[in-house]
Amino acid sequence: MTKQTVDRSLFDEVMVPNYAPGNMIPVRGEGSRVWDQDGREFVDLAGGIAVTALGHAHPGMVSALVDQANKLWHVSNVLTNEPALNLARTLCDLTFAERVFFANSGAEANEAAFKLARRYAWDHFGAEKNEIVSFRNSFHGRTLFTVSVGGQPKYLEGFRPAPGGIHHAEFNDLASAEALVSDKTCAIVVEPIQGEGGVIPARREFLEGLKALCHKHNALLIFDEVQCGVGRTGYLYAYQLYGLTPDILTTAKSLGGGFPIAAMLTTANLAASLSAGTHGTTYGGNPLACAVAQKVIDTLRRPNILKGVKARSDRLRAGMTDIGQRYRVFSEVRGEGLLLGAVLTESWQGRAKDFVAAGMEAGVMVLLAGPDVVRLAPSLIIPESDIDEALTRFEAAVKKLCG
Numbered sequence: 001m002t003k004q005t006v007d008r009s010l011f012d013e014v015m016v017p018n019y020a021p022g023n024m025i026p027v028r029g030e031g032s033r034v035w036d037q038d039g040r041e042f043v044d045l046a047g048g049i050a051v052t053a054l055g056h057a058h059p060g061m062v063s064a065l066v067d068q069a070n071k072l073w074h075v076s077n078v079l080t081n082e083p084a085l086n087l088a089r090t091l092c093d094l095t096f097a098e099r100v101f102f103a104n105s106g107a108e109a110n111e112a113a114f115k116l117a118r119r120y121a122w123d124h125f126g127a128e129k130n131e132i133v134s135f136r137n138s139f140h141g142r143t144l145f146t147v148s149v150g151g152q153p154k155y156l157e158g159f160r161p162a163p164g165g166i167h168h169a170e171f172n173d174l175a176s177a178e179a180l181v182s183d184k185t186c187a188i189v190v191e192p193i194q195g196e197g198g199v200i201p202a203r204r205e206f207l208e209g210l211k212a213l214c215h216k217h218n219a220l221l222i223f224d225e226v227q228c229g230v231g232r233t234g235y236l237y238a239y240q241l242y243g244l245t246p247d248i249l250t251t252a253k254s255l256g257g258g259f260p261i262a263a264m265l266t267t268a269n270l271a272a273s274l275s276a277g278t279h280g281t282t283y284g285g286n287p288l289a290c291a292v293a294q295k296v297i298d299t300l301r302r303p304n305i306l307k308g309v310k311a312r313s314d315r316l317r318a319g320m321t322d323i324g325q326r327y328r329v330f331s332e333v334r335g336e337g338l339l340l341g342a343v344l345t346e347s348w349q350g351r352a353k354d355f356v357a358a359g360m361e362a363g364v365m366v367l368l369a370g371p372d373v374v375r376l377a378p379s380l381i382i383p384e385s386d387i388d389e390a391l392t393r394f395e396a397a398v399k400k401l402c403g
């Protein structure tokens with residue numbers, strides 16, 4: 001029997017059309033290079049949307065996965081398991097956290113964070129204290145609760161009624177948050193760097209102001225570090241870059257380096273409100289995911305790796321800034337570490353998707369973050385020669401677009 005080949009047209013026949021994938025179908029990856037069905041090779045500056053922190057087919061991750069696969073895949077949370085316990089201990093050692101809840105996606109980690117915030121307020125202050133303040137343009141996931149907390153109303157269109165008690169302030173505008181926070185607020189949730197919203201770092205004074213507001217109103221400060229966490233800023237978590245500790249932190253994407261896992265980190269005092277039976281998920285903390293994530297964290301915690309993120313960031317930022325100036329396409333390259341956003345100039349507004357398509361054509365994978373920003377979120381250990389090659393290809397793409 002001959003093996004049936006598949007191509008992009010099959011997507012339209014058998015998949016729900018909620019995504020609009022490109023034509024190229026990747027079949028193999030190694031480091032920061034990816035190959036498609038025809039053997040065409042690409043430099044990957046997209047990183048599976050800030051996920052493949054150690055690149056593709058990282059030998060240490062492959063053996064962590066295979067070793068665990070030969071031992072134990074799943075037991076459910078009726079029992080605990082060694083990889084989950086070890087990973088939780090590591091996360092507690094390296095962060096403010098005293099307690100960890102494992103989930104499978106960023107949305108689920110945020111769902112747990114929001115539920116914990118409400119439950120803690122309910123435990124200590126009563127049912128009236130249930131409001132959540134979030135920010136316009138923020139992104140927290142696609143479950144009904146998380147998409148309602150997120151600040152992009154178009155993602156709620158046709159899915160209402162939405163959960164109540166949620167208010168949206170202006171990002172980086174403390175006064176607008178002040179106007180919405182009261183003693184009924186149980187939590188303020190913020191991305192230290194808005195990812196999907198356009199790679200916009202929070203200003204330090206803004207985050208400090210939110211923390212003070214939380215303190216004043218007995219509300220919890222939640223940092224959604226699903227995109228900016230796990231080494232991406234050159235710090236294990238962005239709160240360490242800002243020098244400002246949240247009450248709850250959510251992490252996913254790069255945590256598993258491509259294997260689905262997420263976590264909610266918090267203190268022992270807060271964790272007590274999610275007592276036995278209050279919340280859960282079948283796959284959360286499963287041994288395979290935790291063994292892989294352990295390898296990711298153990299690799300990133302080596303000091304020279306995080307230093308390397310800074311060096312790579314400088315190189316990539318300089319190259320993108322140079323292209324932006326020479327072709328007058330970018331007004332600014334912003335972000336931290338290896339989460340960068342090149343902001344299109346006035347005359348290119350709305351055309352980020354054309355840069356993504358042109359990049360693909362030229363053999364380099366980049367992302368967009370909204371209609372006006374080209375986003376880069378490569379492997380944190382991308383070889384510098386791959387950065388140079390990616391920039392050469394991207395320049396060719398831009399030249400063609402401008403020509």
Ligand SMILES: *Cc1c(COP(=O)(O)O)cnc(C)c1O
Nearest residue numbers: 105106107139140141195226227
């Ligand atoms: C991607 C993302 C999420 C959602 O994560 P999923 O794993 O897709 O559910 C939540 N918050 C932020 C900041 C993200 O970037």
